[in-house]
Amino acid sequence: MNSRERVLLALNHKEPDRIPYDMGGTVVTGIQAKAYARLRKYLDLPEKEIIIIDILQQLAQVDDDVMDRMGLDFRNISPRSTASFKIELKLTPDGRYSFFHDEYQIGWRMPVDGGMYYDMFDHPLIGNISEEDVDRYRLPDPLDPSRFEGLRESAQKVLEQEKRALVIGNISAGIFELYLWTRGFKDGYTEWAENPSMAKKLLRKYSDLQLAYWERMFEVMEGIPIDVVQMADDLAGQNGMLISPGSYRRQLKPFHKEMFDFIHSKTDAKIFFHSCGSIRPLIPDLIEIGVDILNPVQVSAANMDSAELKREFGKDICFWGGGVDTQNVFDETHSPQQVRADVRKRLEDWMPGGGFVFNTVHNIQGNVPPENIMAMWETVRECGVYQN
């Protein structure tokens, strides 16, 4: 059974030979560069330059030798920035931060000393804005040909040679995320309740960008079977939803539905949807509008117990993530034995009947030692085999 066959069985709620294993198949199921460098060394793989594929999260490109060694089942293909856009990294005058502005004019910075991620500090639409400001705000061109250069050839190689499952990434963060990132969190959240029509106008703009992108991407990939399409919108926090379920249904769900309907009309790919936190109140809504896969399944958030979720929703949605508790177990303060114990428990909860892809909760963080990464991997190899 090759990777693609394994994945397709699992995503269709059937038991393959073993649990499909992901590390780097998406930008929310990857590995931070520092942890990746240590992992390569630990695996005795040749020293090489680590390529950063996501500057914000400092995610490493998982190299072919690691993919082969760990038997990773997914390959990510994502659009590039436009050729005219180059990230210009600068230093703040006090030398404490490295910073840049992205294609959306959002400003990001990271502490020079000990920084692990870039975080936002500047928002192009912060403050009091008018509808004209929204119209004037220029988004990057989703159809710029340089975004798609070489992607079809890469996809063909994945399909014909590697036989891994093909995951296509989105052009940007989720539409609600973009809304908050461009407005700034405080203004964006306030407006969400105070002036929903402005929020709607912005969501329309971001949705149109993504719809145009997906239409072009499906044209580029014509005839190549895409297995998974990756979508995201963080809607929940540690203890509950960030916005009310009611406002999700009124103000955001129609946009999600429109996008997912479009994607399902163009491809047989499964829709992977990422939202951190305690997203449980919305899982039935997501199922209803065509989400096939939920990620990262933050098992440490409120009401996100793995056994309960599998029992309640396992027939209707796949879980991709939740394989180890990143917040409480998967770090440098816990032993490989503790990691093994947590992974074993999660596998018992998640694996019956398929519908599960192994991944940590979100990316492997920069502080995770390689011993713990491999303890996790070995446990999945030992216990993640289906007896059929």
Next chain:
Amino acid sequence: MELKTIYDAVINGEVQETQDLIREALADGIPAETILHDALIPAMTQVGCLFEAQEYYVPEMLVSAKAMQTGMQSLKPLLASEESKFDRQASPKAALGTVKGDLHDIGKDLVITMLEGAGFQVMDLGVDVQPEKFIEAIQDGAQLIGLSAMLTTTMLNMRSTIEALEEAGVRERVKVLVGGAPLNQSYADHIGADGFARDASSAVRKAQELLHVNEAKGE
């Protein structure tokens, strides 16, 4: 019943309405401090309760806070004047920041908003705050320090911040409240914090408890 209508307007997040009602109340001779203590602060307390009950979420809480803050603009000049009985000295003082290395300020900003809503004077120390800045804030009169972290990798700097307070000899003068997504009570105990709060609303309650705010007012 102007106070009740102001109270309702804040809870319902009616920004303009709150401001209009406050102006009317002032014109009718209701003292600014009465409006603050009998309408605005109780309204924000109720908003906190609705948030904890998951009837209100971050957006609703922020709009209510905006209503209160807009209303406060009319009250502030009066509260600061000589005639006012509002005692700036007596209002509890807190300084908040995200710890060194952590740039996530949404949670911290919500806590500040809610503390101000409860009548605290709050110094916002910003993000990625070095321990020295917390020490300075204590020397400037902060009675409570709020440390925030969103990452398991940065929450470790909470402990080093508390240690720095000890080394500087100011730890005993201040209460330390910690919060952020990856934290819990046992971690707070482990690093020697005085309190932990899981959200902005319980942070207010915890801060009041640590500083004996309501007891001092004889309530």
